[in-house]
Amino acid sequence: MVELIVDKISQKIDGKSVLNQISFEVHANDFVVITGRSGSGKTTLLNVISGLTRPDSGQVYLDGQLIGKNMQKIWRNQIGFIFQNNLLLEKLTVKQNILMGAKFNKSLSDQEIRDLLAKVGMPDVDISQRVSTLSGGEQQRVALLRTLVKRNELIFADEPTGNLDDENARKLVEILKNWSLAEQHAVVMVTHNLAFITYATKHVAI
Numbered sequence: 001m002v003e004l005i006v007d008k009i010s011q012k013i014d015g016k017s018v019l020n021q022i023s024f025e026v027h028a029n030d031f032v033v034i035t036g037r038s039g040s041g042k043t044t045l046l047n048v049i050s051g052l053t054r055p056d057s058g059q060v061y062l063d064g065q066l067i068g069k070n071m072q073k074i075w076r077n078q079i080g081f082i083f084q085n086n087l088l089l090e091k092l093t094v095k096q097n098i099l100m101g102a103k104f105n106k107s108l109s110d111q112e113i114r115d116l117l118a119k120v121g122m123p124d125v126d127i128s129q130r131v132s133t134l135s136g137g138e139q140q141r142v143a144l145l146r147t148l149v150k151r152n153e154l155i156f157a158d159e160p161t162g163n164l165d166d167e168n169a170r171k172l173v174e175i176l177k178n179w180s181l182a183e184q185h186a187v188v189m190v191t192h193n194l195a196f197i198t199y200a201t202k203h204v205a206i
């Protein structure tokens with residue numbers, strides 16, 4: 001079971017204090033929601049806790065190990081990422097895009113892919129159609145599945161609902177939340193949408 005400890009992270013950018021002594025812990029099943037106004041430092045914090053940038057002070061530990069260099073192996077095995085602009089390969093099909101995630105783990109049968117699509121409210125989609133023919137909300141759900149099939153114990157999501165209308169945004173967050181509960185996995189989600197605090201096991205306001 002994954003354990004992430006964020007310990008007194010502080011960061012200045014251009015002399016301005018962006019993060020000030022931020023601490024929280026993430027355990028299996030946690031759904032951590034990080035909120036803050038635009039420019040408050042949400043993405044900066046996510047970059048620090050995922051090891052992309054070093055903080056001015058403070059530490060981040062993943063399963064007792066200090067996060068720092070050599071993160072690639074950890075990303076592949078333990079951490080999945082979801083961003084606002086998930087880059088699907090537009091010329092490839094729904095199935096091919098989802099399998100790109102699965103290749104890190106195991107391959108999936110067509111029926112398993114259809115079952116996954118049904119779970120995210122897309123039971124009738126043709127898995128051999130190009131993703132470019134799907135709506136923006138559908139593409140975002142395919143991108144979410146591509147990450148989920150990697151079966152990482154921890155997912156970092158940076159404004160994953162950014163391009164979606166309210167209804168589709170809520171659906172996507174519910175999928176993530178249900179996945180976290182069902183698989184005992186953890187999610188750290190950055191959002192400016194305060195409505196999503198209701199899904200949180202922990203709320204970090206910055």
Ligand SMILES: Nc1ncnc2c1ncn2[C@@H]1O[C@H](COP(=O)(O)OP(=O)(O)OP(=O)(O)O)[C@@H](O)[C@H]1O
Nearest residue numbers: 013014018036037038039040041042043044045192
């Ligand atoms: N590379 C950089 N160079 C200069 N300033 C930066 C850089 N990256 C971030 N900043 C500044 O740091 C602050 C925090 O930025 P950050 O992107 O973390 O905010 P955010 O909360 O994610 O914002 P948003 O919700 O608008 O995406 C902002 O004032 C931003 O202008």
